[in-house]
Amino acid sequence: MKIELIGTGCTWTKKLATSYIIDDHIMLDCPQGSFKTLFTKHKLDKIDTVIISHYHSDHWADFHLFVEALKHKNFTNKVKVFAPVGFWEKFECLAKAFYLPKTLIFAKEHISFNQLKNGKVFKIGRLNFTSYEVKHIPDSFGFVASDGETTVGFSCDTSMCDNLIKIIKKSKVVFIDMASTQPNDKHLCVNEVINLKKEFDKVQFIPIHLSDFSTHVAKNKMKLPYSGQIFNI
Numbered sequence: 001m002k003i004e005l006i007g008t009g010c011t012w013t014k015k016l017a018t019s020y021i022i023d024d025h026i027m028l029d030c031p032q033g034s035f036k037t038l039f040t041k042h043k044l045d046k047i048d049t050v051i052i053s054h055y056h057s058d059h060w061a062d063f064h065l066f067v068e069a070l071k072h073k074n075f076t077n078k079v080k081v082f083a084p085v086g087f088w089e090k091f092e093c094l095a096k097a098f099y100l101p102k103t104l105i106f107a108k109e110h111i112s113f114n115q116l117k118n119g120k121v122f123k124i125g126r127l128n129f130t131s132y133e134v135k136h137i138p139d140s141f142g143f144v145a146s147d148g149e150t151t152v153g154f155s156c157d158t159s160m161c162d163n164l165i166k167i168i169k170k171s172k173v174v175f176i177d178m179a180s181t182q183p184n185d186k187h188l189c190v191n192e193v194i195n196l197k198k199e200f201d202k203v204q205f206i207p208i209h210l211s212d213f214s215t216h217v218a219k220n221k222m223k224l225p226y227s228g229q230i231f232n233i
């Protein structure tokens with residue numbers, strides 16, 4: 001499985017917010033600021049599937065620009081969007097707020113929406129994904145992706161919860177939220193990730209959604225990824 005990290009940060013840092021391109025055609029999250037990198041470094045018309053983990057702006061605020069780019073390229077294929085409940089209502093609000101009526105029409109013609117649910121299994125290309133509702137804001141999801149040989153977990157934004165442990169137990173490698181320096185009910189903190197690494201010592205953990213604070217606390221304790229890093233897992 002080829003996984004490219006577009007960004008590794010959360011909102012409150014100079015780093016680009018966390019998102020991924022998987023196997024060159026699946027985009028997992030589309031945060032604010034990511035579009036310029038996507039537009040200059042990637043062939044956007046190769047991306048046929050977008051997964052939105054939840055509706056915070058640092059996970060989907062540039063999605064309308066992705067749709068705009070496809071419209072300008074006269075893209076004709078359908079794009080599958082897997083997202084929490086309410087996708088069209090929220091996209092219509094964005095299109096109205098940014099005065100993009102033609103983009104909304106294009107989106108309705110070219111996007112098929114698939115609603116994420118806890119435990120839902122869906123196939124994208126050669127990969128099987130399972131979505132798990134995690135503890136962040138309502139309707140937030142993490143994922144496990146498997147190609148039959150290797151299984152990779154994506155905690156996305158979460159604090160400690162049973163489904164996070166399920167994701168870890170199923171995975172060889174886990175991209176894990178490490179935004180915080182103190183335990184809280186929205187994100188994982190550095191010590192929680194360190195303890196998970198000790199408890200599940202056969203699993204490789206890659207911390208993401210990093211803040212400047214968590215980066216500072218963790219930099220001498222573990223290896224941190226960088227924007228643009230490619231993992232072949």
Ligand SMILES: [Zn+2]
Binds near residue numbers: 056059157
């Ligand atoms: Zn969030």
